[in-house]
Amino acid sequence: MEKKTWREELFSFLTGDGDFHSGQELSERLGVSRNAVWKEVNLLREAGFEIESVTNRGYRLLKMPDLMTAPLLERQLPERDRALLHVFEELDSTNTKALQLALAEAPSGTVVLADRQTRGSGRLGRSFASPAGVGIYLSYLIRPEPGAKGLSLLTSYAGLAVSEELEALGLAPQIKWPNDIIIDKRKVCGILTKLTSDAETATVNGAVIGIGINVAEAREDFPEELRDKAISVREAGVSVPRAELAAGVIRRLDEYFFEKDLLNHPDPAILAELERRSCTIGKRVTVIGTLGSREADAIGLAEDGGLRVRYPDGAEATVSSGEVSVRGLLGYAT
Numbered sequence: 001m002e003k004k005t006w007r008e009e010l011f012s013f014l015t016g017d018g019d020f021h022s023g024q025e026l027s028e029r030l031g032v033s034r035n036a037v038w039k040e041v042n043l044l045r046e047a048g049f050e051i052e053s054v055t056n057r058g059y060r061l062l063k064m065p066d067l068m069t070a071p072l073l074e075r076q077l078p079e080r081d082r083a084l085l086h087v088f089e090e091l092d093s094t095n096t097k098a099l100q101l102a103l104a105e106a107p108s109g110t111v112v113l114a115d116r117q118t119r120g121s122g123r124l125g126r127s128f129a130s131p132a133g134v135g136i137y138l139s140y141l142i143r144p145e146p147g148a149k150g151l152s153l154l155t156s157y158a159g160l161a162v163s164e165e166l167e168a169l170g171l172a173p174q175i176k177w178p179n180d181i182i183i184d185k186r187k188v189c190g191i192l193t194k195l196t197s198d199a200e201t202a203t204v205n206g207a208v209i210g211i212g213i214n215v216a217e218a219r220e221d222f223p224e225e226l227r228d229k230a231i232s233v234r235e236a237g238v239s240v241p242r243a244e245l246a247a248g249v250i251r252r253l254d255e256y257f258f259e260k261d262l263l264n265h266p267d268p269a270i271l272a273e274l275e276r277r278s279c280t281i282g283k284r285v286t287v288i289g290t291l292g293s294r295e296a297d298a299i300g301l302a303e304d305g306g307l308r309v310r311y312p313d314g315a316e317a318t319v320s321s322g323e324v325s326v327r328g329l330l331g332y333a334t
């Protein structure tokens with residue numbers, strides 16, 4: 001293992017025990033001047049660390065910023081192959097990066113995360129606001145075998161993973177078909193899945209599941225037009241470090257795809273779980289298609305994850321793409 005630099009050692013002292021460390025003690029242990037220690041402490045403060053300094057006692061870390069870094073994630077996921085984790089300070093979009101990695105033969109289970117995105121993308125050509133320090137922007141790559149039966153359920157699996165993690169934090173999320181996670185009628189997470197195919201064999205050879213979660217925004221941090229439609233985990237009442245929540249979601253996706261192999265063996269029990277958590281099923285919805293909008297009752301999920309609806313004339317159909325709005329959610333009027 002490479003020897004730590006004195007700066008890394010200083011970081012370990014301050015973050016290790018929550019105790020005071022005097023400038024004198026640190027300067028002796030690290031072999032640098034007290035002035036160098038002081039300058040480094042100030043740099044950490046600028047980076048968001050709250051460090052108290054008390055005469056005759058020294059420095060003490062009060063609060064760490066909510067970082068999204070590879071070391072933090074690796075600490076949360078010790079059992080996971082580090083080479084599969086790509087963490088960036090800034091990307092245009094984690095989905096774009098993951099698709100590039102897919103083209104470069106990156107294996108199933110590759111994960112891309114960014115502290116911020118400059119061109120986060122959402123469904124239907126919309127953008128996904130991705131400011132630094134407050135959200136999780138995560139893309140998970142899998143490589144389906146030809147004919148994998150669970151391919152159309154990827155977005156649903158990701159929705160379930162996020163919902164289970166939020167529930168474990170004491171929240172009550174619901175899934176708005178097909179790709180939004182809702183708390184208190186507002187959106188806390190959006191999911192966008194992209195597929196890549198092999199032109200020669202005309203088969204899907206990669207799938208990138210992009211997950212965006214509002215974690216730490218205060219209400220006024222959202223643009224005004226989103227305040228009635230968006231909510232963060234923190235606004236819903238729970239403060240959680242981003243790296244911890246991201247790691248939890250990754251762990252669940254690993255479990256679905258590698259332990260349970262849901263991609264090749266979809267499980268009816270999971271479909272039932274998805275139905276139970278749905279805030280769409282049982283509601284009157286508007287199905288927005290290319291030929292116009294139609295009212296219908298959402299009655300369940302089809303085996304492939306599509307939404308089963310019944311139109312007023314009694315005809316039933318499965319909606320597998322497009323958009324569905326549910327009355328009373330995300331700021332939609334009655």
Ligand code: BTN
Nearest residue numbers: 093095120121122123190210212
């Ligand atoms: C939506 O709500 O329409 C889907 C939003 C998906 C956003 C995530 S953030 C991580 C990944 N990278 C992107 O550019 N988009 C997805």
